[in-house]
Amino acid sequence: MVEKNKALVEVKHVKKYFSIQKRPLKAVDDINLLINKGETVGLVGESGCGKSTAGKTIIRLLEPTAGEVYFEGKNIYEYNSREMKELRKDVQIIFQDPYASLNPRMKIEDIIGEPLDIHQVVKGKKRKDRVKELLELVGLRPEHANRFPHEFSGGQRQRIGIARALALNPKFIVCDEPISALDVSIQAQIVNLLKSLQDKMDLTYLFIAHDLSMVKYISDRILVMYLGNMVELSDSESLYDDPLHPYTKALLSAVPIPDPVVKRDRIVLEGEVPSPLSPPSGCVFRTRCKYAMERCATEVPQWKEVKPSHFTACHLYDS
Structure with a gap:
């Protein structure tokens, strides 16, 4: 049984800036998040909003510009290389492109077994047995171990990527848009x-995606990002039934409803997404928001709890 409501990952004021022609590109600008053991937190937003960069920075595949991330109470941003290698046993990632993330020259047995070799977990027959066990765990056959990535479909390749991520029995996995490159029929x-794997192995997920209907299905809570900033966070039901931020409302208005009787007014955002090299002053969403006020241009909205466990950053909810 998964033990929920116990903090596994705590993200504090994480920022990731890139230098472009000596100017800071604020890909991730002050992310704060608590992920409890056994839960799935969805991370959504338009392409280019900083979702994947946030996920990779949280697990330190990208070095942060600022902030802290605590895993089981310890700040992993203070870890040396040896400590980070040990952490990789507990923290893994599933990448977006299931073909680009697999070495085309390696057989599946070696792709899945590579983490076992690096961490010297098992060797010989035990290694072969572990690879076969992982293949069966993700719905593939043991004989697939002797094939190469190009011999599989996209969905099968993603299963191989999942098997590799599970090789060391991790506790926390960042799922970086794991279904966006797949056919709709395979995504489900x-x-x-x-x-299913979460229930079997007591896993905790950060699930990054832009398909809001799929995020609702898998996530306990959902964080919405825009231009590197957090704009709303709540449990899945509250976010879909009663979104607070104008950006969240616009995103949800585009989600198809499988009921011809129910109609939803489409909210079309005006203008282009601003460049993260020169984001708008004040509220970063104000240039596309129909509710924008004068203060939106001069004051950064504060992150606040508008309803129980439902947070947003918007001047519309200032008391």
Whole structure:
């Protein structure tokens, strides 16, 4: 049984800036998040809003510009290389492109077994047995171990990527848009597999995606990002039934409803997404928001709890 409501990952004021022609590109600008053991937190937003960069920075695949991330109470940003290698046993990632993330010259047995070799967990027959066990765990056959990545479909390749991420029995996995490169018919299979594995292995997920309907299905809570900033956070039901931020409302208005009787007014955002090299002053969403006021241009909205466990950053909710 998964023990929920116990903090596994705590993200504090994490920032990730890139230098472009000596100017800071604020890909991730002050992210704060608590992820409890056994839960799935969805991270959503338009392409280019900083979702994947946030996920990779949280687990230190990208070095942060500022902030702290605590895993089981310890700040991993203070870890040396030896400590980070040990951490990789507990923290893994599933990448977006299931073909680009697999070495085309390696057989599946070696791709899945590579983490076992690096950490010297098992060797010989035990290694072969572990690889076969992992293949069966993700719905593939043991004989697939002797094939190469190009011999598999996209969905099968993603299952191989999941098997590799599970090789060391991790506790926390960042799922970096694991279904966006797959056919719609395969996406549900992969999401159902992730949910099943979570129950079997007591896993905790940060699930990054832009498909809001799929995020609702798999996530306990959802964080919405815009231009590197947090704009709303709540449990899945509250976010879908009663979104607070104008950006969240616009995103949800585009989600198809599988009921011809129910109608939803489409909210079309005006203008282009601003460049993260020169984000708008005050509220970063104000240039596309129909509710924008004068203060939105001069004051950064504060992150606040508008309803129980439902947070947003918007001047519309200032008391």
